Amino acid sequence: MSADRRKPSEDNMTKNINVVLMGCGGVGKQLIQHIINSRSLHSKLGLHLRVVGVCDSTSFLVLPHVSDSKSEFNDSLLLEICRVKSSGLSLSTISNARSGECQIFTKKESTDKILDTAKLLGRSTGLAFIDCSASSETIGILTKVVDFGCCAVLANKKPLTSSLEDYEKLFSHPRRIRHESTVGAGLPVIASINRILTSGDPIHRVIGSLSGTLGYVMSEVEGGKPLSEVVRAAKGLGYTEPDPRDDLGGMDVARKALILARLLGWRINLDSIKVESLYPDEMDPDKMSVEDFLSSGLPSLDDDIRKRFGVASSNGNVLRYVCSIEGSSCQVGIKELPKDSPLGRLKGSDNVLEVYSRCYNELPLVIQGAGAGNDTTAAGVLADILDLQDLFP
Ligand SMILES: NC(=O)C1=CN([C@@H]2O[C@H](COP(=O)(O)OP(=O)(O)OC[C@H]3O[C@@H](n4cnc5c(N)ncnc54)[C@H](OP(=O)(O)O)[C@@H]3O)[C@@H](O)[C@H]2O)C=CC1
Numbered sequence: 001m002s003a004d005r006r007k008p009s010e011d012n013m014t015k016n017i018n019v020v021l022m023g024c025g026g027v028g029k030q031l032i033q034h035i036i037n038s039r040s041l042h043s044k045l046g047l048h049l050r051v052v053g054v055c056d057s058t059s060f061l062v063l064p065h066v067s068d069s070k071s072e073f074n075d076s077l078l079l080e081i082c083r084v085k086s087s088g089l090s091l092s093t094i095s096n097a098r099s100g101e102c103q104i105f106t107k108k109e110s111t112d113k114i115l116d117t118a119k120l121l122g123r124s125t126g127l128a129f130i131d132c133s134a135s136s137e138t139i140g141i142l143t144k145v146v147d148f149g150c151c152a153v154l155a156n157k158k159p160l161t162s163s164l165e166d167y168e169k170l171f172s173h174p175r176r177i178r179h180e181s182t183v184g185a186g187l188p189v190i191a192s193i194n195r196i197l198t199s200g201d202p203i204h205r206v207i208g209s210l211s212g213t214l215g216y217v218m219s220e221v222e223g224g225k226p227l228s229e230v231v232r233a234a235k236g237l238g239y240t241e242p243d244p245r246d247d248l249g250g251m252d253v254a255r256k257a258l259i260l261a262r263l264l265g266w267r268i269n270l271d272s273i274k275v276e277s278l279y280p281d282e283m284d285p286d287k288m289s290v291e292d293f294l295s296s297g298l299p300s301l302d303d304d305i306r307k308r309f310g311v312a313s314s315n316g317n318v319l320r321y322v323c324s325i326e327g328s329s330c331q332v333g334i335k336e337l338p339k340d341s342p343l344g345r346l347k348g349s350d351n352v353l354e355v356y357s358r359c360y361n362e363l364p365l366v367i368q369g370a371g372a373g374n375d376t377t378a379a380g381v382l383a384d385i386l387d388l389q390d391l392f393p
């Protein structure tokens, strides 16, 4: 039996869920690990996750014959992909050594090849596109592949927070799209809100702390550590966006707020959200590289932030970065809160969300737990993929 022939396909009772993984960084690599580690569990459930393609920012690696249901990226190739990406190399470095097992396409050729794959499998065997990139470039692909009958699972918030037109295209087949990890990482935020809404219980207020990075930063700075040191640690722990200014500038939380607001039926765009930034305009990405921001920009903010925390503490309070959606207002920013409030008690990268509706009126539904990190985020993505199983033949 050749290396790319797997035993489960010989069992007619096993259902294949075909996937193309877009983005193979912290979350994408962890997803691959989770897929491999869950093989025997999935097999007991009569399921097999069959990876047919993987892409990074420069290349698309795909099976030579995607329609041959007996071929797939076997676990040894998947582990090699993880090794190559952990070394900071492009996926293209894999193709020479394993040319029989996969074909490589450059960035220029990728989009056409991805769409060909989607057309080939979307309506026949089914295919799910898993967006673990942090890029806006995937929007064009995702809006097309859903029309070819494909499913989409997103950890990437950008496709859900661009224009309303793109949003509506993505949700033109709502059963085919899952995005639990876009808000609260692996926490069941989207599923819980959907359940409340579809039962006819209107939600009138959502408030919470939805950034693992800012939660971690706030509680560590509160403990006396400098902001610059804490942000570097958060990046090392896999909490931040590739550019931590997405977190510190509030845009990452604003995207989560927009995803929730749109879920509640608000037809708004990102520019309708009031956003407070923790860094000044002169440190914007178009004026400073990530490296310079981390090495010289951030340390210059240490004193101001420490003083701001000192003032809150002298009032017996703490600072938290809060997202609130209520009435006609959607905003994200720093709030001074009592130490002993649900948000004030939050520690580390935990997120908390309070949802107020008719049924959860005086006392909200509260969802709390780890809100960032590759492990929990990738676990949320994997659960979303399994949730699509009924859409596969
Ligand atoms: N980490 C966390 O706690 C959470 C993360 N998320 C989201 O998960 C996503 C991934 O985060 P993370 O893994 O940390 O990010 P990384 O920067 O580690 O990885 C991003 C990956 O996407 C690839 N990529 C970039 N552009 C494209 C493109 N156009 N097409 C396909 N792939 C592309 C990159 O390629 P290359 O390797 O070539 O650069 C890289 O492999 C983000 O959108 C983030 O917001 C969501 C919830 C929690």
Ligand SMILES: N[C@@H](CC=O)C(=O)O
Pocket: 182, 184, 185, 210, 211, 212, 213, 214, 239, 240, 241, 247, 252, 371, 372, 373
């Ligand atoms: N950078 C984000 C990751 C999850 O969305 C965060 O810190 O919450």
